[in-house]
Amino acid sequence: MSPLELLWLVALLPFLGAAANAALGPRVARHWTTAVGVGAPGLSLLIALGCLVEYAGRMAPEPFQRSFYTWTAGGLEIEAALLLDPLSAVMLFVVTFVGFWIHVYSVGYMGHEEGYQRYFVYLNLFMGAMLLLVLGANFLVTFVGWEGVGLCSYLLIGFYYEQRFPPYAGRKAFIVNRIGDFAFLVGLFALVAKFGSLDYQTVFSAVAADPEGVQGSYLLGLSFAGFVCLCLFVGAMGKSAQIPLYVWLPDAMAGPTPVSALIHAATMVTAGVYMVARSNALYQLAPGIGGFVAVIGALTAIFAATIGLAQTDIKKVLAYSTVSQLGYMFLAAGVGAYGAAIFHLGTHAFFKALLFLGSGSVIHAMGGEQDLTKMGGLKSKLPVTYRTMLVGTLAISGVPLLSGFFSKDQILAAAFEGSPILWVVGIVTAGLTACYMFRLLFLCFHGEFRGTEEQRSHLHESPPVMTWPLVVLAVGAVLAGYVGIPKLGHFDVNVFAKFLKPVFADVTGHGEAHHLSLGLELALMGLSVVVAGLGIWAAWKIYGPGKELEGGKAWAARFPALHRVLVHKYFVDEAYDRLLVAPAAALARGFWRIADGILIEGAVHAGPAVSRLAGELIRMTTTGNVRNYALYFLVGVLVLLAWLIGG
Amino acid sequence: MTVPAVWYLLLSAALFSIGTIGALWRRNAITIFLSIELMLNSVNLSLVAYARILAERSPELALDGQAIVFFVLAVAAAEAAVGLALFIAVYRNRRTIDVNRLDLMRW
Numbered sequence: 001m002s003p004l005e006l007l008w009l010v011a012l013l014p015f016l017g018a019a020a021n022a023a024l025g026p027r028v029a030r031h032w033t034t035a036v037g038v039g040a041p042g043l044s045l046l047i048a049l050g051c052l053v054e055y056a057g058r059m060a061p062e063p064f065q066r067s068f069y070t071w072t073a074g075g076l077e078i079e080a081a082l083l084l085d086p087l088s089a090v091m092l093f094v095v096t097f098v099g100f101w102i103h104v105y106s107v108g109y110m111g112h113e114e115g116y117q118r119y120f121v122y123l124n125l126f127m128g129a130m131l132l133l134v135l136g137a138n139f140l141v142t143f144v145g146w147e148g149v150g151l152c153s154y155l156l157i158g159f160y161y162e163q164r165f166p167p168y169a170g171r172k173a174f175i176v177n178r179i180g181d182f183a184f185l186v187g188l189f190a191l192v193a194k195f196g197s198l199d200y201q202t203v204f205s206a207v208a209a210d211p212e213g214v215q216g217s218y219l220l221g222l223s224f225a226g227f228v229c230l231c232l233f234v235g236a237m238g239k240s241a242q243i244p245l246y247v248w249l250p251d252a253m254a255g256p257t258p259v260s261a262l263i264h265a266a267t268m269v270t271a272g273v274y275m276v277a278r279s280n281a282l283y284q285l286a287p288g289i290g291g292f293v294a295v296i297g298a299l300t301a302i303f304a305a306t307i308g309l310a311q312t313d314i315k316k317v318l319a320y321s322t323v324s325q326l327g328y329m330f331l332a333a334g335v336g337a338y339g340a341a342i343f344h345l346g347t348h349a350f351f352k353a354l355l356f357l358g359s360g361s362v363i364h365a366m367g368g369e370q371d372l373t374k375m376g377g378l379k380s381k382l383p384v385t386y387r388t389m390l391v392g393t394l395a396i397s398g399v400p401l402l403s404g405f406f407s408k409d410q411i412l413a414a415a416f417e418g419s420p421i422l423w424v425v426g427i428v429t430a431g432l433t434a435c436y437m438f439r440l441l442f443l444c445f446h447g448e449f450r451g452t453e454e455q456r457s458h459l460h461e462s463p464p465v466m467t468w469p470l471v472v473l474a475v476g477a478v479l480a481g482y483v484g485i486p487k488l489g490h491f492d493v494n495v496f497a498k499f500l501k502p503v504f505a506d507v508t509g510h511g512e513a514h515h516l517s518l519g520l521e522l523a524l525m526g527l528s529v530v531v532a533g534l535g536i537w538a539a540w541k542i543y544g545p546g547k548e549l550e551g552g553k554a555w556a557a558r559f560p561a562l563h564r565v566l567v568h569k570y571f572v573d574e575a576y577d578r579l580l581v582a583p584a585a586a587l588a589r590g591f592w593r594i595a596d597g598i599l600i601e602g603a604v605h606a607g608p609a610v611s612r613l614a615g616e617l618i619r620m621t622t623t624g625n626v627r628n629y630a631l632y633f634l635v636g637v638l639v640l641l642a643w644l645i646g647g
Numbered sequence: 648m649t650v651p652a653v654w655y656l657l658l659s660a661a662l663f664s665i666g667t668i669g670a671l672w673r674r675n676a677i678t679i680f681l682s683i684e685l686m687l688n689s690v691n692l693s694l695v696a697y698a699r700i701l702a703e704r705s706p707e708l709a710l711d712g713q714a715i716v717f718f719v720l721a722v723a724a725a726e727a728a729v730g731l732a733l734f735i736a737v738y739r740n741r742r743t744i745d746v747n748r749l750d751l752m753r754w
Contacts (some may be wrong), residue, residue, distance in 0.1 A: 624753025626746050627679075630671055 003050035003063050008080055010051065010096065011135055012126035013044040021124065026117045037120030038103045041096070041127050042121065048096040052089055054500070065137050069350070083137030087503040090342055090496075091134035091274055092368025094349045095267050097476075099127050101469040102262040105357050108466035109258050109364060119159065119256065126152035130267050134274060139188050139198040142275070146184070146239065149268045150177045156254040156263060166254035173248040180238020180245055184275075187231025194224060204281040208507040210645055211285055226286040232279055233293055240326045245301045247573060249323055253315040256362030260315060265356050266321045266349035272331040273345050277338040281507045284336065294334025294418060298425040301327030304431035309439070310556075310566035312372045314359045317440050321396070322352055324429060331426060332411040336419030337495045338504045340410035343484045347403035350480045354473035355437075358389035361462040361470065363446060366455055372440065373549055377449040381459040383469040386445050388474040393441050395477040397434035398532040403481030409525050410486050413516060416524055423524075429532050432536025439552075442543040450549070466477040486521070655696035662689035676734050676744040680727075687723050691716045 002546065017040025019032055063085035071078045083094070101350060103123060110119050129148025131249065136142035150173075160172030193201050194214075207214055207225070218224040236242070241249035252264045263269070276283060276293065283290050304323035311317045325348050332341035363370055365382055379386045395402040398409070408430060416423040449456055484496035516524070542551040556563040565571070621632070662685055669682030700713025734744050741749065 622753070624750035626749065627671060627674070634667065634671065 003047065003054045003083050004084065005066075007051055007064070007066065007084055007135070008068065008070070010044050010048045011082065011128060011131040013040045013047075014124045014131065016040060018121045018124035018128065019119055021121045024117070026115070028112075028117070030116060032201070033120055034107050034115045034307070037117075037124055037453075038100075038107060040124055041103050042099045044127065044131070045096040047098040048092050051084060052093055055084055055089055064530075065201070067137070070232075071212075076196065078138060080141060081137035081199075081499060082135045082141075083200060084135065085503055086500045087274070087278060087342065088115075088134050090133070090346060090500065095127070095130050095134055098266045098349050098353050099130070099262055099472070101472050102258050102353060102357065103127075105261075105360070105466050105469040106258040107468075108463050109360055110256060113256075115159065119156075122152055122155045122159070123259070123262070126156070126263060126268070130271075133271055134194070138200055139191065139203075142278075143184065143188065146235075146271060147181065149263070149271065150174065150181070150239070153177075153252070153263050153268055156259040157252045159259070163254075166562030169248075169251040169254040173252050176248040177238045178247050180235045183231045183238075183478065184235025187213050187228045187235065188221075190224070190228050190231065200278065205278075207281045207285065208505070211507055214282070217286055222289075223286060225282045226289050227437055229283050229286040229289040230292070232275055232282075233272075233289065233296075236275050236330075237296070238272075239275075240269050240272030241273070241300075241323050241331070242296050242327065242330060243303060246300060246304065246323050247576060250316055250319040250569070253313070253319050257315065257356060257363060261353045261360065264319065265352040269322060269326060270329070270345045270349065273326065273333060273341055276330070276333045277342050277504070280333075280338045280504050283333070283409065284506065284508050290334050290336060291418075292334070293329050294415070294422055297327045297330025297334055298422050298429075299327070300314055300324065301331060301429040302425050302432070303327075305429045305436065305582040307566055307569050308436040309432060310563060313370050314362065314372050314375070314440060314444065315356075315370055317372070317436060318352070318355055318359060321355075321433065321437065325352065325396070328408065328411050328426065328429070331422060332414050335414050335422065337414030339484075339500045340407065340414050342500060343496055344407035344411055347395070347407040347477070347480045350473055351392045351402075354388060354392040354470060354477050355396065357466070357470055357473065358385050358392060361385040361466055364462055364466070365459050366451060367458055369455060374444040374451045374455075375444045375449070376447045376451075377445070378459065379445040382445075382460055382461050384470060388467075388470040389439065389445070391474040392477055393437045395481075397437055397464050397536060398430050398528055399536075400529055402480075403477050403479070406481035406486060409528055410484070412528055413418065413486065413521055413524055416520075416618060417516060427528055430528055431531040431535040431538075434532045434540045437605075438536050438539035439543045440546070442539060443549070446545050447547075472603050486525075652696050652700045655699075656693055657698065658691045659693035662686075662692065674745050674747050676737070676746055676749075679746065680730050680734075684723060684727070687719055691719050692711070 017036050020036045022034060024036065032156050058271070063083055065083045066082055067079040067081035069080040071080065086452045103120075106123065107120065110116055113119065126149055129145045129152055131145070133142050133145025135150060136145055154170045154174040156170075157173050158167040191198060191203060195206050197203060214225040214228075215223045219227045222230060238246045249264060249269065253260055255264070288442075301324045304320045304327060308317050308320035308324065311320060325344070329341045329344050329348070332338070332344060361382065362375065362378060362385060365378070365385075366375065369375070391402070395404040398405045412423055412426050412430070415426045449459075487494050487497070542555055544551070568574070621628075666682045666684075666686035666689060669685065670679050673679050673682065694712045694716050698709060701712060702709035737749065738744050743749075
């Protein structure tokens with residue numbers, strides 16, 4: 001039997017794991033929780049690898065689709081079906097592989113925590129929903145997964161529910177995501193109205209067969225393709241934290257660190273990029289929206305990178321870095337380089353998950369401390385963490401021969417083809433990225449230890465169950481780039497692009513875009529290396545050994561206004577609070593006081609009040625005096641008599 | 648000469664009304680009780696009168712009305728026994744049988 005026939009198990013196993021752990025409850029011994037919680041995604045990974053080997057080994061892989069149930073609603077038929085094509089194969093690998101190692105890491109990281117079992121229930125549930133998202137064969141199955149991961153994200157951000165901030169951050173993430181999800185749903189409605197189907201293959205082949213059909217004027221001055229693409233992109237903005245809906249992601253760091261690595265760096269937040277790449281047939285026919293996507297991506301990339309420069313919370317730096325890198329992916333998708341976007345998605349999943357897990361290891365060693373200004377000099381105490389994080393930092397900075405270099409270079413080349421301005425923004429961002437990542441590295445691992453004596457005495461390298469995932473991901477962060485070595489002239493070993501090519505087939509009929517000349521491409525590559533080097537050099541100059549905090553303080557003193565703006569993240573949260581949250585809260589309070597407090601409670605209290613009044617009146621007749629009762633009796637008899645005689 | 652049956656009925660109505668007014672008006676429980684006895688007996692009188700009227704039309708029903716009177720008398724006797732016992736019990740507790748002052752069941 002072909003392993004592909006077991007594809008459904010890949011998505012089902014994590015759900016079963018979650019159900020089993022939920023049923024076992026929190027009182028079973030921890031190793032049982034661990035066996036179920038890690039075993040389910042582990043088995044899932046093994047089957048997924050089997051599927052991938054089988055699938056990639058085929059000469060010309062046709063998309064593999066299996067339907068399990070057909071849901072009928074009126075004239076609309078939607079299949080609960082899974083699809084394995086090159087795009088979902090890549091996502092499947094990233095999600096199961098990175099996801100499994102983060103599960104392993106969690107065993108060590110969450111080992112001492114209350115709610116260990118609850119954590120694994122949520123994490124397995126997340127894996128299941130994420131796999132449903134990437135394996136869904138139509139928009140609806142993907143949407144179900146999309147909502148599922150949103151729910152798990154909410155649950156895991158608010159994992160430490162006894163504290164004040166995490167539940168708030170969870171609600172914020174959920175509400176901001178709802179805004180995007182609403183637009184996503186509208187897009188799906190438009191698709192159903194037009195094609196009567198949400199199946200990827202049906203919709204996209206209909207689009208490819210009749211490109212003019214979706215380019216006619218539709219709504220709001222947009223073509224049909226434009227409208228749907230805009231709706232889907234707004235959905236992606238929420239899930240993938242793009243301007244203006246990025247605000248939830250930095251706060252999402254309130255969750256446990258492995259959660260940040262899995263959900264808020266490697267997998268869930270890239271779902272928006274996956275969505276856009278999946279719908280590339282439509283995006284190709286809506287060049288205006290593509291440009292919009294690219295501009296939003298570029299703006300988000302540079303905006304978040306500048307904020308990352310000034311943050312002192314180690315996880316906040318990484319969170320803004322994630323927002324920035326997601327902006328990169330959208331920049332690539334916007335200019336039509338879907339392959340580059342997915343490639344960066346994959347490499348980013350490795351090195352960002354690695355960086356988050358590394359920061360988790362540091363936080364673990366520091367006893368929960370996340371403030372970079374209180375760290376320093378951890379290099380000798382946490383050698384494995386330091387080395388693996390160095391690899392991750394080099395990779396994200398775009399140092400040659402590591403994965404980030406290859407993927408970032410492809411994005412920059414594509415951006416240059418799209419518009420040199422986008423390229424400039426991209427390359428400046430690359431420099432900033434190198435700078436803030438090395439700042440983090442220097443502040444955390446170099447120089448003198450700045451924490452308390454108590455923390456110093458507790459410093460220790462994490463147990464092997466945590467360091468092994470770091471090593472595995474570090475290897476991945478180095479090697480993942482080699483599947484997609486950029487094409488240089490006739491030297492083309494980019495198997496990644498070749499593998500994905502059928503998914504990103506041209507539907508516009510204009511043929512392939514022209515490619516940059518070899519010389520220009522090499523020049524761009526060289527420039528990006530130089531800029532990365534400049535970023536690292538700047539970080540060395542400001543935060544390097546012997547300076548650390550002092551260098552940063554000197555620069556902050558030189559540009560106090562700029563520093564203030566960056567530390568406060570451009571005051572975006574404050575502005576949102578004033579402009580959106582406060583009016584919404586006032587409206588809600590109004591509904592509470594007037595609609596609920598006066599109208600509904602009034603109606604509820606009116607019923608008893610009437611009964612009470614009637615009771616008061618009737619009570620007056622109950623005098624306790626037998627003569628009164630006799631009188632009532634007489635009156636009653638007379639009335640009856642009158643009725644009998646008169647009637 | 649015989650007295651017409653309707654006179655008995657008129658007398659019965661007059662006695663019943665007197666009994667009713669007495670039962671409502673008086674405050675002494677025993678007087679009320681006596682008034683009720685008066686009402687019962689006025690009803691007895693009307694039953695007997697009707698029995699006479701009925702006997703002229705259908706002789707086989709002549710005794711029905713008179714039979715009911717015996718039931719009423721029996722019940723009234725029982726009632727008198729229970730009622731007087733109650734009044735004595737109430738008087739022992741409250742030192743009065745003025746019904747205006749016996750309003751313990753008041754709200």
